[in-house]
Amino acid sequence: MTPSARPARIGILTVSDRASSGGYADASGPAMHAVLAEILASPWEAVARTVPDGVESVRDALIRLVDDAHCDLVLTTGGTGPAPRDLTPEGTEAACDRMMPGFGELMRRRGLDQVPTAILSRQTAGLRGKALIVNCPGRPSSIRVSLLAVFPAIPYCLDLIGAARIETDPAVVQAFRPT
Numbered sequence: 001m002t003p004s005a006r007p008a009r010i011g012i013l014t015v016s017d018r019a020s021s022g023g024y025a026d027a028s029g030p031a032m033h034a035v036l037a038e039i040l041a042s043p044w045e046a047v048a049r050t051v052p053d054g055v056e057s058v059r060d061a062l063i064r065l066v067d068d069a070h071c072d073l074v075l076t077t078g079g080t081g082p083a084p085r086d087l088t089p090e091g092t093e094a095a096c097d098r099m100m101p102g103f104g105e106l107m108r109r110r111g112l113d114q115v116p117t118a119i120l121s122r123q124t125a126g127l128r129g130k131a132l133i134v135n136c137p138g139r140p141s142s143i144r145v146s147l148l149a150v151f152p153a154i155p156y157c158l159d160l161i162g163a164a165r166i167e168t169d170p171a172v173v174q175a176f177r178p179t
């Protein structure tokens, strides 16, 4: 099957000690699913997982989502801040072959329009094989801002790495593919 003929597989990884232990219901994973449903105009399927904070927990979950579940794109939420157990960027880097620092830069910049504490997120992005991994902050309200900031560049990034072809709803996100 050619990459464009199959639905994109998108991993949604919630990283939170409390959401993973039942301390509160995960609102960020469902928020991410809802924003993706709004943005995407081509077929896709979600693979949702929740793990506690930690370098190994995040690294191992990302490796499973890419290598075993064959995700084209994995979005994480939570664990990007300065608190001692906020280790999602380190787990992401451990799972990636190459980093894509522009994603974090742009999400922080757009986040500043929402809250002055956007700079406290160390959110980053990187590539593992034919998959793109992007971190978002944990607060449910930060998800839409973060994804709308970077999504215009995601379809072309997936093209370049040989992942599934995705299309966006232009009324929500104008994907940019240089001609």
Ligand SMILES: Nc1ncnc2c1ncn2[C@@H]1O[C@H](COP(=O)(O)OP(=O)(O)OP(=O)(O)O)[C@@H](O)[C@H]1O
Pocket: 014, 015, 016, 017, 018, 019, 023, 024, 025, 026, 027, 028, 029, 053, 078, 079, 080, 081, 083, 138, 139, 140
């Ligand atoms: N997955 C989630 N579902 C619902 N609310 C969340 C989630 N992640 C974060 N939040 C909310 O955003 C706030 C700040 O997020 P942050 O990642 O700092 O949480 P946290 O206190 O570190 O969570 P934890 O200790 O469980 O990992 C939390 O206190 C919570 O109110």
Ligand SMILES: Nc1nc2c(c(=O)[nH]1)N[C@H]1C(S)=C(S)[C@@H](COP(=O)(O)O)O[C@H]1N2
Pocket: 077, 078, 079, 080, 081, 082, 086, 110, 111, 112, 114, 115, 117, 118, 119, 120, 121, 122, 136, 137, 138, 139, 141, 142, 143, 145, 146
């Ligand atoms: N757009 C946006 N970015 C944001 C926030 C937010 O509310 N909106 N919260 C900030 C805060 S308060 C923190 S501590 C960091 C890290 O959050 P995390 O540890 O939940 O990932 O994200 C920041 N980025």
